[in-house]
Amino acid sequence: MLAYTGKRLVSLVPILIVVAVVVFFVMHLTPGDPAAVMLGTEASQADIAQLRHQLGLDEPVLAQFVDWLGGVARGDLGTSIFMKMPVSQAIAEHVGPTLSLSILAQLVAAVLALPLGILAAKKRGTATDQMVMGVSLLGISLPSFLLGLFLMLVFAVELRWFPVSGYKPLADGFLEHLRYLVLPALALGSMQAALIARMTRASMLEVLNQGYIEIARAKGLREISVVFKHALRNAFIPIVTVVGQSFALLIGGATVTETVFNIPGLGQLIVNAVERRDYEVIQGVVLVIAALYVVLNLIVDLLYGLIDPRIRHKR
Amino acid sequence: MTIGGMTDLSGTDGVRGEEASRKELLRIEGLVTRFHTARGTVRAVDGVSFSIGSGEILGVVGESGCGKSVTSRSIMRLYDENKAAGHEGKVLLKGRNLLELSKSEMRNVRGNEIAMIFQDTLSSLNPVYTIGNQIAEAVRRRGGAGKKEARRRAVDLLGAVGIPDPERRFEEYPHQLSGGMRQRVMIAMALACEPSLLIADEPTTALDVTIQSQILQLIGSLQERYGMSIMLITHDLGVVAEVCTRVVVMYLGQIIEDTDVRTLFERPLHPYTHGLLRSMPKADRAREGKLESIPGVVPSLHAVPRGCRFAGRCEYADSKCLEEMPSLTAAGEGHQVRCWHYDRIGREWGNGA
Numbered sequence: 001m002l003a004y005t006g007k008r009l010v011s012l013v014p015i016l017i018v019v020a021v022v023v024f025f026v027m028h029l030t031p032g033d034p035a036a037v038m039l040g041t042e043a044s045q046a047d048i049a050q051l052r053h054q055l056g057l058d059e060p061v062l063a064q065f066v067d068w069l070g071g072v073a074r075g076d077l078g079t080s081i082f083m084k085m086p087v088s089q090a091i092a093e094h095v096g097p098t099l100s101l102s103i104l105a106q107l108v109a110a111v112l113a114l115p116l117g118i119l120a121a122k123k124r125g126t127a128t129d130q131m132v133m134g135v136s137l138l139g140i141s142l143p144s145f146l147l148g149l150f151l152m153l154v155f156a157v158e159l160r161w162f163p164v165s166g167y168k169p170l171a172d173g174f175l176e177h178l179r180y181l182v183l184p185a186l187a188l189g190s191m192q193a194a195l196i197a198r199m200t201r202a203s204m205l206e207v208l209n210q211g212y213i214e215i216a217r218a219k220g221l222r223e224i225s226v227v228f229k230h231a232l233r234n235a236f237i238p239i240v241t242v243v244g245q246s247f248a249l250l251i252g253g254a255t256v257t258e259t260v261f262n263i264p265g266l267g268q269l270i271v272n273a274v275e276r277r278d279y280e281v282i283q284g285v286v287l288v289i290a291a292l293y294v295v296l297n298l299i300v301d302l303l304y305g306l307i308d309p310r311i312r313h314k315r
Numbered sequence: 316m317t318i319g320g321m322t323d324l325s326g327t328d329g330v331r332g333e334e335a336s337r338k339e340l341l342r343i344e345g346l347v348t349r350f351h352t353a354r355g356t357v358r359a360v361d362g363v364s365f366s367i368g369s370g371e372i373l374g375v376v377g378e379s380g381c382g383k384s385v386t387s388r389s390i391m392r393l394y395d396e397n398k399a400a401g402h403e404g405k406v407l408l409k410g411r412n413l414l415e416l417s418k419s420e421m422r423n424v425r426g427n428e429i430a431m432i433f434q435d436t437l438s439s440l441n442p443v444y445t446i447g448n449q450i451a452e453a454v455r456r457r458g459g460a461g462k463k464e465a466r467r468r469a470v471d472l473l474g475a476v477g478i479p480d481p482e483r484r485f486e487e488y489p490h491q492l493s494g495g496m497r498q499r500v501m502i503a504m505a506l507a508c509e510p511s512l513l514i515a516d517e518p519t520t521a522l523d524v525t526i527q528s529q530i531l532q533l534i535g536s537l538q539e540r541y542g543m544s545i546m547l548i549t550h551d552l553g554v555v556a557e558v559c560t561r562v563v564v565m566y567l568g569q570i571i572e573d574t575d576v577r578t579l580f581e582r583p584l585h586p587y588t589h590g591l592l593r594s595m596p597k598a599d600r601a602r603e604g605k606l607e608s609i610p611g612v613v614p615s616l617h618a619v620p621r622g623c624r625f626a627g628r629c630e631y632a633d634s635k636c637l638e639e640m641p642s643l644t645a646a647g648e649g650h651q652v653r654c655w656h657y658d659r660i661g662r663e664w665g666n667g668a
Contacts, residue, residue, distance in 0.1 A: 212439055217396075
């Protein structure tokens with residue numbers, strides 16, 4: 001298990017190199033010039049050229065790439081042209097809200113979805129099942145920004161239970177932190193909840209038809225232990241897969257929700273960076289998100305082994 | 316679930332000529348199991364009545380789809396969670412009608428009185444728990460045993476079913492064992508309930524021939540040792556000949572013949588039973604002769620024939636057979652058959668037909 005984990009961690013490196021190459025060249029080959037953006041429309045050609053030279057943007061793209069990658073290898077993601085601070089510091093400042101939001105959204109999703117999915121599978125074909133499936137279809141179809149605006153209107157503007165928007169770091173107290181995150185987490189988590197509920201139901205339905213479920217009942221076990229001990233753990237592999245993937249998507253995709261609720265997360269950082277052609281920041285954020293994605297996948301893979309001894313023994 | 320009275324008594328109208336010493340453990344009267352499907356309601360088990368004596372090994376024989384497995388699952392009430400299923404009739408275990416028990420009473424019957432093993436040992440054992448865990452679970456379900464005690468008992472049971480090095484095997488997962496070993500584990504798990512009735516649904520079908528006879532021997536010896544009754548579901552008459560004392564032959568949800576094993580092989584009365592016997596491979600039968608098979612296919616449960624259900628495939632069928640369903644009739648000491656022409660058929664079989 002340990003050796004496997006080590007091997008997987010090493011295999012992270014080539015993936016990240018590929019991501020680095022792609023993000024660097026996509027950024028540098030698309031039109032737009034940070035020097036021009038920085039100096040505004042009034043600037044003369046000479047001024048722009050001078051700034052380009054200062055920033056090293058007039059060097060050959062390949063030389064810039066090697067320079068940047070060398071820095072990345074040493075853990076230096078470069079410096080933001082606009083924010084005048086190291087990219088790693090900018091990311092560190094913005095990653096907290098995004099992680100908090102994603103974790104809370106995923107928690108909301110899992111807490112809602114698992115019981116509902118199991119219930120729907122147990123009550124297959126009944127009104128309960130149809131209702132769960134109907135609501136989950138709605139959850140998948142509804143864009144999170146729309147749901148976000150709706151939640152904001154009802155629970156913040158009308159009922160005033162929660163703040164309309166903004167963010168308070170954990171340092172301001174856990175409850176205060178939570179209060180600001182509830183609505184965005186609901187908006188962001190609802191689609192994941194719908195996906196997870198559907199996957200849970202499908203997976204449970206398959207497992208509930210297995211012989212060992214019949215045997216578990218034939219042993220005289222309570223239906224509760226049939227479902228939660230014998231069925232759920234077997235149904236978990238596809239569920240964990242969806243949870244892992246959607247979590248990775250959450251981190252990358254919280255941008256819209258962060259914008260709606262004005263949360264200073266990675267999403268806001270990258271949107272601003274793209275608008276300003278802040279190359280180093282964009283590259284750094286994308287690289288960090290890619291790394292998170294790969295690590296999450298690794299965690300999911302390791303969980304497979306924990307859940308299912310057959311996978312564990314194959315390694 | 317509807318638990319009504321006996322709506323179909325066709326199975327009980329025969330004289331039951333059992334010897335007085337035979338003590339009944341399980342008696343099924345007019346059992347019907349219905350399933351509501353998109354294409355209408357089907358009766359997978361349609362008025363089945365039979366009994367199992369204490370310490371008896373009853374063979375239940377028939378082609379796939381004849382209702383033998385559904386009968387066994389109905390006895391265990393394994394369709395309780397299936398909203399589309401319903402029962403009628405009585406399943407009397409030691410005089411108690413299982414179909415009228417509450418769910419928790421039924422759980423106690425399952426954990427203590429009736430145990431079950433299946434054909435497919437790989438899917439019958441939970442892949443994510445050790446076999447020891449699964450056996451100990453059954454031991455603890457029976458009650459009275461702590462964790463340590465349950466483990467000790469589970470290891471004993473693994474030894475009792477002939478698994479070498481049970482201490483080590485306790486920690487293994489189903490996928491680490493061979494099919495034969497897994498069936499032994501299943502049997503150990505069933506024994507953990509100390510059941511008075513073991514239902515074995517095609518326990519040897521998926522196994523190699525050599526392993527098959529080992530498992531059958533094991534089942535036979537355990538029956539002697541623990542004195543339980545066994546309901547052995549199979550489509551293999553060879554298995555029946557090897558271990559059973561009595562046999563029930565099923566066709567399309569009904570019993571068509573019910574007798575002791577000796578009579579079944581010496582003087583079978585139903586043409587379907589004849590077909591089954593003839594389609595058994597035999598070493599002493601001339602090699603040139605093709606292996607016989609019963610012509611035609613089993614009708615669908617959605618289109619059950621009006622008269623005798625076997626009439627469409629039967630060489631003896633006449634107009635009466637097509638119109639009227641024969642009832643299960645006593646044809647001798649402890650021998651019942653569902654056929655209009657059993658008299659004639661019996662005579663012809665005796666003459667070497």
